[in-house]
Every structure is written in C-alpha cells, then in structure tokens.
Amino acid sequence: MSSDADPVLAVDDLRKRYGDTVALDGVDLAVADGEFVAVVGPSGCGKSTLLRVLSGLEAEFAGRVAVDGADVREGGSDAVGMVFQEPRLLDWADVRENVAVGLPADVDPDTPAARERVDDLIETVGLDGFAGSRPDELSGGMAQRVSLARGLAYDPAVLLLDEPFSALDRLTKADQQDHLLDVWDARGTTVVLVTHDVEEAVYLADRVVVLGGQPGRVASVVDVEIDRPRERADPDLVALRREVTDALGR
C-alpha cells in the first residue's frame, strides 16, 4: 500500500492487451476513501477497459490493481460495485428484485432487514412508488437509477460508473448528475466515474484523470478544488474544463 492516504483503490503500472492490441499501457491511479474521481478520455482510449479490470471482469492483465489492499484477481473485486453504461436490469423482475441483486452474498434478500434496505435505496434514488414496477415500465433515466441503487445495495468500497448518463438527454442528464452528487454526499461512497463528457467530469469530480493516447495511459490529472454545490457556469469551472480539454489534445 502506498504511504500517507492509504488509497481505497490503487492501480500501479496497469497494462492490458487484447491479443495484439494494447488497450492500457502503464496506468497509475490512486483513489482515496470517499473521493470522487472522474476518468475522461477519447473513445478507444481504454476507459471502459480500466473499469472492467477494476471490477474483476478482466482477469488477465499486468501490473497491480488493489481495492482495500486486496488484489482484484484475489477477491479485491468483491468490494467493487459497478453501474454499467446500460442499466442492464433483469426485465422479468421488478425494481425491488433488481436492486436486491446488488445485496452482498451474505445478506438473505428475503429477510425483513434486507427488504427494508432495498426499499430505502429505492427511496434514495428517488423511485418511491416504483418498487413493484418492471424495467419496461420505466424511462431510461429511471432504469439507470435502479442500476445505481443496485450498485449502492452492494455497499461497495468503490462504486464504478461507466458513462452511466451518456444515453440520456441533456436535461435528464443534469438531473441525474445532481442526484448522483446527493447520493455520494449522503453516503460517502468512493466513486470512480468514467465519461467522455468533460463538462460532466469537471462538474462532478474532486479530481479528473485524463487518459490519452493509444494505447491508453494517464496524460494528466486535474484537481477540481471548487466547493460544492458548484455552478455549471462558474468561470473557474469553465477554465478547468478548458484545461481538461487541452489535456485531451483537442
């Protein structure tokens, strides 16, 4: 473990290749407890690959990736929850059952305590009254919030979000972002958000990690030291947005 801050998530010299294609080439990243980190980069830079490695979906890689000090290949990924780009809900199950999928393995979903936990989360993501609805009765934004509740039910050390708002229209997206901030603020969950949206990254995160190049590596890190709640039009925020955009080489 690295010294002073004891990062919840530690990535050292991560290299990942698919056949002959190198997706990530020496990525270093440390995320502190309770921190909100955004990872931005052009498409194809390996953003999603990074999340797949962190969540334990990719077992083959070089370097070291640890969550709470445990390698993701040896149980470290158990402490990671993931909100995918698509809601990925079970369409035959209602909202309550979908959220319960995220409950940790040692929690029996049929106990009253577990039910209460699930219902609390449904309320947390603002879906009270929809516990019995099925995914095809929900809008895209609502379905994505079910997915978020499922991730929170897991009570992960790190919650990963893979472009969760990219398919939403502008207004819905802004609502969802603020909502995510509220949830993060209330629960103190460590969040790593992958996005291609610079505005979103700067508005939400404590720190923006810019992945660049092909193969992907960390091109630069931009700290966003602006108090919340933030104004989207805040000149400082706009300046940082430009800084990130420049780092992306645009």
Next chain:
Amino acid sequence: MAADTRRESGVSRDSDSGRGSTAGGSAGGAESRSLGPVPLPAASRFRPLLGLLVPAALVVVWHLVVATGIIAAYQLPTPLRVAETLYGMAATGELWGHVAITVQRVVLGAGLGIVVGTVFGTATGLSRTASDLLDPLLQSLKNIPSLAWVPLFLLWFGIGESAKVLLIAVGAFFPVYLNLSTGIAAVDEELLEVAEVYDLGRVESLRRVVFPAALPDLLVGIRGGVGLAWMFVVAAELIAASQGIGFLLSDGRTLARPDIIVGSILLFAFLGNCSDVAVREVRDRVVGR
C-alpha cells in the same frame, strides 16, 4: 428478449419523471392478470368469433357435398353422422375409455419428455463440454421420424404402456431440449457480467438470472413438445394398441366406418387444441406478456 427491453427503454428515454411510452402496454398486461380480461370495445367483441366462420362454412360445404352425393357417404359421412357416432359412443361410455387412455399417455409421455429435455437442455446450455459431447448426437437423433421408432420400441418394451409413453417422451423431448439449450447458452452476456460483478455465485446466478432469462425459451419448447406428443401418440396407437383414439382410428378403417375415423380425427384436433391453449395460457401467465 433483453435486446427488446433495451430498445424499449431507448424509446422512453425522453421523459424521466413521466412513464415511458411503452408503459401502457406492459402495465395493462400486468393489470389484466388480476382484473381479468379487459372488456373489448363493442365492435371488436365478436372478433375472435371470426375464426369460427370459415370452419362453420366448411362444415356446411362438407354436409352439402355428401348430401348431394358428390362424395359417397361410405367415403365421407355427413357431419351429423359423425356427431351421432361420437355421441353414441359417449353415451355408452366407450368413448371415455379411449379418450382417457390417450390423454394419460400424452400427459405421462410429454411430462417425461419435458423433464428429461429440461435436464439435458440445462446441462448442454451451461456446459460447453456437455454440449460438445451430446449436442451432435441429439441434433441428429431429432431427425428420425416418429414412426421409425415404433418397431424398435415395440421390440424393446413390448406392446404395453411403457413403449407408448416412452415413444411420446422421445417426441416431447426434442423441442424442449433444443429450445432450452439454445436459450440458456444465449443468455445475455451483459446480465452475466452483472451477476459476476455483484458476486451472485454459481447457484444464485442460475436461479436469479440464467433460468428466468431462459424461461420463455423453455415454454416455447414445452409448447412444441406437447404438440409433438400428440403426433407421437397417434404413431404409437395406430400400430400397437387396443385402446385409445389412435386405436379408434385404425379400428374405423378395419370396420370400414369413416364416421369413426373422422370422429377420431376431430377428437385429436380438439384435444390437441385444448392442450395448446393450456400451455399458451401458462406461458402468458408466467412470462407475463
């Protein structure tokens, strides 16, 4: 199936707080389960009856061609004659014995075929090795016509009930096996990743993700299997039976009684339809759409 949902949620993404545009249809489906069928508007209330129109006309034509002597009565009896024969056999009680034994064979055979098909379909759907081992064999066995099995089954199991039930089970097995195996193997990779990320474990991801996802395929297979069970029961009863509707058929031929033959065919049609409607009803209830 999962692809459908994604498409639907795509449609409804424009409004977040309001319900999606697809909500009406599926919500209606959910409600109708508790409230019973939604009353149809007056104009379309009789629409399902349209399907009876052509058969009714055919019966009239049937009657006319026989009554006017275009087709001789010894080749095709009038509808009324068939009804009389069936009624007569029902009144003496003879008919019920035949119907009961045929239904019993179909139920036992289809049940056995469905159970074994489910076991094999699950195994090959889940395990690549099981699929490589068994699937080529089963894929080629499914092409053997039902009648071809009959002599072999008679040789092996005699002319008793077990030969017939097993033959029907063979028929019911294949659609169940094929559909379930494909269905399980085709469960959305994205959902399996969800199960993996949230550490559902082997048993729980089967129970909560894989089986529910493959359930519609299983039900399609069961529907096909029950249909084939009726085909195979005829094969079994035509050749080696002293009771059953298939026996009635061949008995009608021996006795030169076309009314019995046509009556038996109509019985098969009726019972086959009843079982199909029943399976479809179960499917609609379980899958909920």
